[in-house]
Amino acid sequence: MINLLFDPLPECVQVDGADYPVATDFRDWIAFADLILDPGISQQDKVAAAMQWYPDARPPDATKALRALKWFFTAEPLLTGRQQRRMGGRPTRPVLSYSQDAAYILGAFRQCYGIDLIRIDHLHYWEFRSLMQALPEDCPLKKRMAYRAADPTRIRNDAERDRVRRIQAEIAIEYECDDEEIADAFL
Structure with a gap:
């Protein structure tokens, strides 16, 4: 685990002991997710x-190169540690879609952080992810995510269960994978 307050954000990945620079802007990694999810593009x-x-x-070894991209x-x-264990456990349904929730993501960053994601020159992907995670629970994007994650079978009140x-x-996500499934699509 790194501490964002004082550890530098990575600009490279390591493959066989060598550093290889990678794209770091959040837009690049949203495009990466779109690439993986595109059913019209062959695996090759x-x-x-x-x-x-x-x-x-x-990196000369494509498999190791892809693993390094997955890591990033x-x-x-x-x-x-708990989040890492959950990643390796049973799959969870996706609660966020970069394409379907784009307007909510833009709005959340503008409302909560004063960041214009369209006009910003560069925002490191890991900083973007951290800011996404830290959005307040009452922002519309987080509410959408919470509803998607909710298990209606655990709600006892019939009217509330039906409402959820x-x-x-x-707001259902048309099939989309979570981060781990996207990253595993290559391997």
């Missing part, structure tokens, strides 16, 4: 395209 073409996230030299994408060092199910149906 996805692997070839993913190598573009290495702006300079690419999942931002594992930012996760607590209706909301879930309205």
